[in-house]
């Protein structure tokens with residue numbers, strides 16, 4: 393008997409059905425949507441990276457399979473997969489067969505991928521629109537567009553190509569932007585794994601440890617919970633915290649350093665994204681406290697502003713306003729607040745945006761602007777709030793503040809009322825952080 397339990401649904405059928413029908417409701421009559429699985433990527437020579445499913449394919453099918461295509465019409469759903477062969481199963485273990493694929497996805501019409509080429513013509517002949525993610529695979533684009541053109545020029549035989557080719561992002565990514573309560577529950581669970589890792593690391597960090605040793609704790613906590621890192625972790629001691637994408641994590645932590653750790657778990661392709669900045673020693677120094685408090689106030693203000701009707705831009709402006717007040721107070725900015733905002737000279741110390749969508753991708757899909765205007769937040773959207781300050785080592789900066797990087801990042805759900813902080817399990821107040829280190 394095969395072990396059927398290995399192919400139980402990863403996403404509840406109800407959830408998947410709801411997603412597919414929301415997508416179908418938004419499709420043009422007489423149209424077809426095609427979503428492909430992710431390609432396998434080579435790490436080196438004949439060794440592949442771990443497989444990472446395409447987020448859109450996973451969102452609509454819940455299938456982890458490596459080769460497949462979802463075909464959706466306004467009233468039908470069909471998925472093509474490559475059932476395992478004894479040879480493949482010898483190397484890679486059991487692969488879901490067609491019945492098991494139906495069982496996992498809740499899609500009844502499951503076909504062998506071998507038949508796709510033969511069927512493709514009938515799927516796209518004469519349709520109003522083909523929703524197809526062009527631009528990511530040149531070979532596939534040529535095949536799909538070539539076939540569409542062939543159908544068009546064979547008009548005398550009664551065929552015609554799709555009237556329009558539309559990127560599925562137009563409907564699918566808008567759907568993905570608003571999370572269901574099931575997704576928010578999963579995001580909360582992932583956030584808690586992340587919180588556990590951060591707490592353990594803040595408590596463990598000591599002068600003389602390697603950044604990589606802290607990273608090792610992350611992996612340990614994540615893997616114990618069947619999670620993986622959501623993105624390459626940043627564990628940056630001292631001035632390296634000012635390198636925004638520092639991922640080498642190969643230096644030793646010195647007494648007096650702050651550590652900026654931007655690291656989080658993902659499980660079942662559900663992501664979290666958290667940054668904390670904490671001292672290697674038991675306590676923050678006074679200058680570190682001054683800078684940290686500015687970022688913390690900015691983040692608290694930005695979280696409070698993350699309500700329905702606000703926008704990424706308005707939240708960013710609120711965060712910047714608090715940062716600029718603090719920088720002026722410390723004498724790091726010498727012009728007036730208006731002048732600083734006008735000339736954006738705060739960018740010397742804060743050069744990135746304050747947030748992004750998060751979900752099945754860590755930088756999740758969904759548009760930020762609608763017809764050029766910032767998009768108002770709606771309940772169910774989830775975004776990060778992550779202001780920071782990065783003080784360079786330049787001569788005109790008071791020595792105590794030089795080469796200090798601080799960022800604080802949490803994952804926030806927009807609700808009907810107050811913002812919900814999914815990652816509040818990671819300490820953020822100075823006293824809480826210092827307490828963890830005792």
Ligand SMILES: [Mn+2]
Nearest residue numbers: 665776778801
């Ligand atoms: Mn982020």
